[in-house]
Amino acid sequence: MYEQVSHSLLNNILDELKPDIRRRDLRHFYTRLGANFYAIYSLFHHLYGKRADFQQQMVRLVEVMASRYIERPAPLKQLDIGREADHEWFLSQEWVGMALYTDGFAGNLQGLRSHLSYLQELGVNMVHVMPILKCPQGASDGGYAVSDFRDIDERAGSLTDLQELATDMRRRNMLLTLDVVVNHTSDEHLWAQWSRAGDGHYQDYYYIFDNRDVPDMFEETMPEIFPETAPGNFTYDETMQKWVMTVFNSYQWDLNYSNPAVFIEMLDIILFWANQGADIVRLDAVAFLWKKIGTTCQNEREAHLILQLMKDCSQVTAPGALFIAEAIVAPVEIIKYFGEDAVIAKECEIAYNATFMALLWESVATKSAKLLNQGIRSLPDKLDRATWLNYVRCHDDIGLGFDDADIVRAGYEPFAHRRFLVDYFTGVYDASPARGQPFGVNDKTGDARISGALASLVGLEEAIDHKDEDAISNSINLILLLHSMIMAFGGLPLLYHGDEIGTLNDDSFRKDLAKAGDNRWMHRPKIDWDKAELRHRHGTVEERIFSGLQRMIAVRKSTPAFADYNNRELLDSANPHLFAFMRANPHAGSDSVLVVGNFDASPQSLTLSDLSNRGQFEYGQLRDLYSGEAPTQFKDQLVVPAYRFYWLTDQRLY
Numbered sequence: 001m002y003e004q005v006s007h008s009l010l011n012n013i014l015d016e017l018k019p020d021i022r023r024r025d026l027r028h029f030y031t032r033l034g035a036n037f038y039a040i041y042s043l044f045h046h047l048y049g050k051r052a053d054f055q056q057q058m059v060r061l062v063e064v065m066a067s068r069y070i071e072r073p074a075p076l077k078q079l080d081i082g083r084e085a086d087h088e089w090f091l092s093q094e095w096v097g098m099a100l101y102t103d104g105f106a107g108n109l110q111g112l113r114s115h116l117s118y119l120q121e122l123g124v125n126m127v128h129v130m131p132i133l134k135c136p137q138g139a140s141d142g143g144y145a146v147s148d149f150r151d152i153d154e155r156a157g158s159l160t161d162l163q164e165l166a167t168d169m170r171r172r173n174m175l176l177t178l179d180v181v182v183n184h185t186s187d188e189h190l191w192a193q194w195s196r197a198g199d200g201h202y203q204d205y206y207y208i209f210d211n212r213d214v215p216d217m218f219e220e221t222m223p224e225i226f227p228e229t230a231p232g233n234f235t236y237d238e239t240m241q242k243w244v245m246t247v248f249n250s251y252q253w254d255l256n257y258s259n260p261a262v263f264i265e266m267l268d269i270i271l272f273w274a275n276q277g278a279d280i281v282r283l284d285a286v287a288f289l290w291k292k293i294g295t296t297c298q299n300e301r302e303a304h305l306i307l308q309l310m311k312d313c314s315q316v317t318a319p320g321a322l323f324i325a326e327a328i329v330a331p332v333e334i335i336k337y338f339g340e341d342a343v344i345a346k347e348c349e350i351a352y353n354a355t356f357m358a359l360l361w362e363s364v365a366t367k368s369a370k371l372l373n374q375g376i377r378s379l380p381d382k383l384d385r386a387t388w389l390n391y392v393r394c395h396d397d398i399g400l401g402f403d404d405a406d407i408v409r410a411g412y413e414p415f416a417h418r419r420f421l422v423d424y425f426t427g428v429y430d431a432s433p434a435r436g437q438p439f440g441v442n443d444k445t446g447d448a449r450i451s452g453a454l455a456s457l458v459g460l461e462e463a464i465d466h467k468d469e470d471a472i473s474n475s476i477n478l479i480l481l482l483h484s485m486i487m488a489f490g491g492l493p494l495l496y497h498g499d500e501i502g503t504l505n506d507d508s509f510r511k512d513l514a515k516a517g518d519n520r521w522m523h524r525p526k527i528d529w530d531k532a533e534l535r536h537r538h539g540t541v542e543e544r545i546f547s548g549l550q551r552m553i554a555v556r557k558s559t560p561a562f563a564d565y566n567n568r569e570l571l572d573s574a575n576p577h578l579f580a581f582m583r584a585n586p587h588a589g590s591d592s593v594l595v596v597g598n599f600d601a602s603p604q605s606l607t608l609s610d611l612s613n614r615g616q617f618e619y620g621q622l623r624d625l626y627s628g629e630a631p632t633q634f635k636d637q638l639v640v641p642a643y644r645f646y647w648l649t650d651q652r653l654y
């Protein structure tokens with residue numbers, strides 16, 4: 001359809017652009033702007049069309065896109081063109097990620113750069129570098145309270161260090177992921193400081209109120225994110241003598257996206273980091289971007305429109321850069337961050353698969369895959385050109401974010417079951433070897449989440465303390481089993497630094513006042529490089545985990561069936577301890593992989609003839625791609641040892 005309004009507006013805007021923008025060779029920019037303009041205009045109009053300065057704001061928006069395009073380094077522009085041509089590049093099984101804190105991993109950005117070979121040794125080729133921007137000296141929510149969106153915190157290094165890291169990574173064919181904390185700023189950010197000084201223009205960047213009238217209305221329906229340490233969603237600022245919306249910590253001021261200036265500033269910042277070489281931008285806390293009285297202020301429709309607009313604008317300037325949505329919300333809500341009513345992602349190409357993560361932990365506690373099976377079946381299909389970020393652990397707590405209806409279908413009572421899971425992982429439950437801690441306990445609602453290092457949650461710490469070799473082996477097998485699931489499920493697996501060598505809980509944060517109140521620090525480790533060296537000594541815990549993951553990653557990379565083309569079929573194994581699914585090769589048709597994991601402490605059997613139409617596996621000679629061995633079989637019953645997994649192919653086909 002000929003979109004007259006948007007075309008004429010575009011023509012006006014182009015006339016109004018600054019002369020230096022008009023003069024440049026912006027051929028690719030204009031092609032992309034033309035292709036995306038109708039969507040950009042419609043979204044921007046929907047959000048801000050009632051304002052008298054709408055057209056001025058649109059001009060500013062286009063100027064920002066054009067200016068950042070002009071600044072975009074030539075090698076990145078080249079990459080953009082290549083990725084546009086091969087637009088499904090990130091669905092490949094060849095990508096494997098790791099999230100890490102620069103200081104904990106290797107001191108600073110230079111240290112990280114000098115340890116890239118360690119990551120390559122493991123097979124990791126995407127690195128999520130956790131927040132490195134300027135933030136307060138004391139508590140900063142692990143850097144998620146940003147004081148300057150364009151400056152690297154000196155504790156991490158300098159912009160030059162980052163540019164060198166990005167260039168080095170590109171040379172090694174590794175992807176760089178950086179955070180842009182879009183929902184809030186630190187109260188030390190200049191915008192907050194100017195607000196404090198009484199500048200109304202910047203006070204409009206936040207949600208600031210003279211008295212409690214509006215805050216009280218919001219509080220009626222808004223949940224609390226950190227109920228123990230930062231109860232409520234507003235903080236009284238003594239200097240301004242006003243109330244500021246602070247959904248997370250009291251020093252994190254929520255940005256007001258009903259002000260187009262905020263949207264344009266944040267888009268500018270996203271594009272700035274894309275230009276520094278970020279292949280992927282992780283958009284933090286996206287579920288919270290729009291606030292409305294009478295709602296939970298999460299997952300609002302406008303939050304999605306803002307993300308669509310960010311994506312459309314970023315397509316124009318830096319189309320090679322992808323977005324990750326960090327939206328740790330209910331399963332039916334998470335999927336929407338890919339974008340609704342579309343075939344390809346119109347918001348974020350990648351989203352945290354918090355549902356799968358939580359379900360995996362549920363299976364560890366129950367030794368059963370009943371809820372896992374149920375929960376994954378209820379997860380809506382994702383779009384074609386979009387992919388999950390699958391993870392077992394990350395820097396945050398584990399929230400038990402699965403659906404109550406699924407818990408009931410799996411045969412449990414939701415409240416009691418969640419209570420059991422928290423008790424299990426915090427070691428309250430007698431038979432549990434887990435050593436986690438409750439996080440975000442809310443006495444009013446009964447909610448709680450879980451902190452703790454992967455290895456400590458699966459019982460490795462307890463087993464080592466008791467010098468119990470069997471228990472050590474079980475824990476290692478569980479660590480590998482969990483990773484085998486995220487590597488094979490479909491999507492980008494994201495490991496968490498330290499887990500590859502079985503790093504245990506770290507209690508040292510309790511001595512640091514800025515961290516003591518937040519036990520997520522127990523699983524944000526400082527890597528012990530002497531311990532990491534033990535990965536070379538046969539039989540050590542470090543070697544068994546590291547080499548297991550290394551092998552898994554190598555096999556994943558060479559198995560086309562593990563690419564993410566919606567080519568997964570969940571199988572009904574009839575045995576509640578087993579989680580089984582089939583991955584079909586999207587390019588051929590022949591070499592499918594049968595993935596099966598046993599969450600129980602005893603061997604379990606899978607009846608191959610039960611798997612509908614799986615004749616090829618029923619009568620074939622099975623081989624495990626991971627170990628290279630043929631699994632034990634009795635007639636059509638396959639034996640899966642305790643806490644083990646198989647990635648099976650039918651050998652006859654080779």
Ligand code: GLC
Binds near residue numbers: 144
């Ligand atoms: C995200 C981060 C988390 C942080 C929160 C507020 O959820 O992952 O660590 O506390 O945002 O910025």
